[in-house]
Amino acid sequence: xxxxxxxxxxxxxxxxxxxxxxxPGGKKLAFWIAPNIEYxxxxxxANPSRKPWPRGNPDVVAFSQRDYGNRIxxxxxxxxxxxxxxxxxxxxxxxxxxxxxxxIEDCVKRNWEFFSHGIYNTRYSYGMSEDAERSMLHxxxxxVEKMTGQRIRGYLAPALTHTERxxxxxxxxxxxxxxxxxxxxxxxxxxxxxxxxxxxxYSLEINxxxxxxxxxxxxxxYTDVLKRHFDQLLEEGEQSGTVMCIPLxxxxxxxxxxxxxxxxxxxxxxxxxxxxxxxxxxxxxxxFRETYWDQSIQDIRTRGVPRAGTGFANLxxxx
Amino acid sequence: MMPDTxxxxxxxxxxxxxxxxxxxxxxxxxxxxEVKAGAFIVVPLEFFPxxxxxxxxxxxxxxxxxxxxxxxxxxxxxxxxxxxYRILKELxxxxxxxxxxxxxxxxxxxxxxxxxxxxxxxxxxxxxxSTDHIHHAGLSLDEERHLISETCARFDAxxxxxxxxxxxxxxxxxxxxxxxxxxxxxxxxxxEMDQVPIAMKTNHGALDCLPLLNELNDVNLxxxxxQTESEWVAQILAAARLLLDEHARRGAQLxxxxxxxxxxxxxxxxxxxxxxxxxxxxxxxxxxxxASDLLDAFKQPAE
Numbered sequence: 270x271x272x273x274x275x276x277x278x279x280x281x282x283x284x285x286x287x288x289x290x291x292x293p294g295g296k297k298l299a300f301w302i303a304p305n306i307e308y309x310x311x312x313x314x315a316n317p318s319r320k321p322w323p324r325g326n327p328d329v330v331a332f333s334q335r336d337y338g339n340r341i342x343x344x345x346x347x348x349x350x351x352x353x354x355x356x357x358x359x360x361x362x363x364x365x366x367x368x369x370x371x372x373i374e375d376c377v378k379r380n381w382e383f384f385s386h387g388i389y390n391t392r393y394s395y396g397m398s399e400d401a402e403r404s405m406l407h408x409x410x411x412x413v414e415k416m417t418g419q420r421i422r423g424y425l426a427p428a429l430t431h432t433e434r435x436x437x438x439x440x441x442x443x444x445x446x447x448x449x450x451x452x453x454x455x456x457x458x459x460x461x462x463x464x465x466x467x468x469x470x471y472s473l474e475i476n477x478x479x480x481x482x483x484x485x486x487x488x489x490x491y492t493d494v495l496k497r498h499f500d501q502l503l504e505e506g507e508q509s510g511t512v513m514c515i516p517l518x519x520x521x522x523x524x525x526x527x528x529x530x531x532x533x534x535x536x537x538x539x540x541x542x543x544x545x546x547x548x549x550x551x552x553x554x555x556x557f558r559e560t561y562w563d564q565s566i567q568d569i570r571t572r573g574v575p576r577a578g579t580g581f582a583n584l585x586x587x588x
Numbered sequence: 589m590m591p592d593t594x595x596x597x598x599x600x601x602x603x604x605x606x607x608x609x610x611x612x613x614x615x616x617x618x619x620x621x622e623v624k625a626g627a628f629i630v631v632p633l634e635f636f637p638x639x640x641x642x643x644x645x646x647x648x649x650x651x652x653x654x655x656x657x658x659x660x661x662x663x664x665x666x667x668x669x670x671x672x673y674r675i676l677k678e679l680x681x682x683x684x685x686x687x688x689x690x691x692x693x694x695x696x697x698x699x700x701x702x703x704x705x706x707x708x709x710x711x712x713x714x715x716x717x718s719t720d721h722i723h724h725a726g727l728s729l730d731e732e733r734h735l736i737s738e739t740c741a742r743f744d745a746x747x748x749x750x751x752x753x754x755x756x757x758x759x760x761x762x763x764x765x766x767x768x769x770x771x772x773x774x775x776x777x778x779x780e781m782d783q784v785p786i787a788m789k790t791n792h793g794a795l796d797c798l799p800l801l802n803e804l805n806d807v808n809l810x811x812x813x814x815q816t817e818s819e820w821v822a823q824i825l826a827a828a829r830l831l832l833d834e835h836a837r838r839g840a841q842l843x844x845x846x847x848x849x850x851x852x853x854x855x856x857x858x859x860x861x862x863x864x865x866x867x868x869x870x871x872x873x874x875x876x877x878x879a880s881d882l883l884d885a886f887k888q889p890a891e
Contacts, residue, residue, distance in 0.1 A: 272638070272639035272655050272656075273638055273639060273656075274637035274638055274639050275637070275638065275697075276638055276656060276658060276661060278658075281668070281669065281697055281698045281700070281701075282669060283669070283673065283698075283700050283701060283704070284669055284670040284673040284674075285673045285676075285677075285704075318654040319653070319654065395654050429653070429658075429659045430653070430654075431656055431658050432656075433656055449658055449659070450658060450662040451659065451662040451663045451666055452662040452663075452665045452666050452669055452670075453666065453669055453670055454670055454855065473659065473663060474663075474854055474856070475856065484814050485814070486814075490816070493856075494856045495856075497855070497856040497857075497859055498854075498855045498856035500859075501855035501856065501858055501859070502855050505855075572700060573700065574696070574697060574698065574699055574700065581656075
C-alpha cells in the first residue's frame with residue numbers, strides 16, 4: 270500500500286481575513302463540552318499496531334481508574350454541568366450502552382448529545398477492512414438510536430485510530446462532523462467522496478488526556494490554560510466566529526482533587542454568556558453546514574490553495 | 589591490542605571549519621549606532637509528512653502513532669494555517685521583522701502565506717525540503733547536493749533567492765557548509781558556538797554562522813521539557829538583559845530564538861508572546877529583528 274505524505278482531506282486556508290462567521294444570537298464563540306464516556310476492556314485482544322495496555326493485560330490501576338470515571342466521575346461532571354446549565358456532547362464508546370446503560374439514561378435525561386467514539390477504546394481502526402469499518406459504523410448508529418432515539422452525527426475515531434477510508438465512510442453514512450482533525454479553530458468543509466462533512470474543532474492541546482495525562486499539569490495550570498484559550502478565541506471571534514471545545518475524561522478531570530479547577534474555568538467561561546453560544550457538536554456542525562458551508566468553499570477557492578481530488582485520492586503532484 | 593591514536597589532538601579545534609578564538613583574548617566587537625546587543629527571531633515553517641521515512645532519525649514533532657497519524661499531521665498543520673497568523677500579528681503590531689525558515693516542499697502548499705510573509709518584508713530562509721529530508725553523513729556528496737539544488741529550484745520557482753540557510757532539524761553532514769555556500773547561501777543558523785557571528789570556512793568562501801540557541805528552543809522548553817510560558821519568557825528576557833549588561837566588557841553580542849507556530853501560536857500561549865515582545869522592545873539598546881538584518885548590523889563597524 271502506498272502511504273501518502275499528505276492526506277488531502279482539506280485545503281490550505283489562511284486564518285487571516287476569512288469571511289465573517291456569526292453564531293446564532295450574534296455570538297462570537299461557539300462553545301461545546303465533550304465528555305468522553307468510554308469503556309476500556311479489562312482483557313482486550315492484542316493488536317499488531319498497538320498494545321491496548323502498555324504494561325500488558327491486565328493493568329489494574331489503569332483499568333480501575335477508568336472504571337472510577339464510569340462509577341463516580343461522570344455523575345460528578347453531570348452535576349457540575351447542570352449547575353451551569355450546560356449540556357454535554359458525549360464522545361461515546363458504544364459498548365458502554367450495553368455495559369452501563371444507567372450512565373446513558375442520565376445523559377438522556379439531560380438532553381445531551383451522543384456521538385461515536387467507536388465500540389471500545391481498546392479496539393483500533395488500524396488494519397480494519399472496509400467491510401469491518403462499515404459494520405462498526407452501522408453498529409454505532411443503530412445502537413445509539415435503539416437506546417436513545419438519537420441519530421448520531423459526529424465521530425471521533427476510537428483512540429484516535431484511523432484507516433485511509435474513515436473520513437469518507439463517515440461522510441457517506443450521513444455524519445455531519447468529525448472531531449478527528451486538529452488543523453483549525455474554525456469549522457471547515459472536508460474533501461470527501463460523498464456527503465457534507467465538517468471538520469469541527471475538538472482539541473488535544475486543552476484535552477485533559479494531554480494536560481493532566483501526558484503533561485502532568487497541575488489543576489491550577491489546567492484552569493489557566495482553559496481561561497487563556499477561551500479569552501483568545503473569544504477576542505478573535507469578533508472578526509469571525511471561533512469554536513472552542515473542552516474534551517473531558519471523567520477519570521482525569523473529575524478526580525476529587527481536580528474538579529474544582531474545572532469549575533473555576535467554567536465560571537469564567539459562563540460569565541461571558543453575552544458573547545458565547547453554548548451548543549452541542551451537532552448544533553454547531555448543522556449551523557455551519559446550513560449557513561457557512563458555501564461561503565467557506567468559495568473563500569478557500571479564492572484565497573486558499575484548492576487542490577484536486579478527495580482524501581487520500583488523486584494526490585499526484587503533492588510532495 | 590593497538591594503542592588508541594589521536595590524530596587531531598593539537599592546539600585549537602579538531603576541525604578546520606573555524607579557528608579557536610577564546611573570548612577572553614579578543615577585542616570586544618563594537619558596532620555602529622546605539623545598539624549594544626541583538627536578538628533574532630526565527631519562525632520555522634515545517635512540513636511533517638504523514639509517511640516519514642525517519643531516516644536517519646524521526647524529526648522532533650514527526651508522526652508518532654501508526655499510519656495514518658492524522659492527529660499529529662493536523663496538529664502540526666495547525667501552525668501553518670492558524671498559529672503563524674497569530675505570530676505575524678504580534679510581530680507586525682510592534683513593527684518587528686523575523687526570519688521565516690521555510691521547508692521548500694511547503695512553498696506550493698501554503699503559497700498565500702509565503703506571499704504574505706514576503707510582502708510584509710520579513711526574511712525568508714531556506715530550511716531544506718522537509719522535516720523528512722535530513723542532511724546527514726550517511727548521504728553521498730551528490731545526494732546532499734541534490735537535496736540542496738532541489739530546495740533552491742523550488743525557491744527559484746517562487747521568485748525567491750534566500751541567502752540564509754537552516755538545515756532540517758539543524759542537522760548537517762560534514763559537507764553541508766561547503767554545499768550550501770556553493771549553492772549561494774551566505775549565512776547559516778545551524779551552528780551556535782559563539783555570541784557573535786562567526787565566518788565559517790568553506791571551499792566556496794565564508795559562511796556566516798549566527799547563534800540560534802538550542803537551549804531556548806520553544807518546542808523543547810514548552811512541550812519537551814513542559815516548562816510554563818512564563819518560564820520560557822523569563823529565559824529569553826534574561827539572555828537579552830545579560831548581553832546588554834555585558835556590553836561594556838564584551839562588546840556587542842547576539843543570540844536567536846525560535847517561535848514555532850504549532851507551539852507558540854496556540855490560543856492559550858499567544859499571550860506569552862505578547863509579554864515577551866513587549867519586554868524585549870522596551871530594551872532600547874537591543875536590536876530585535878531578522879537574522880539577516882541583525883547580521884548586517886553586526887557587520888557595520890563602529891564610527
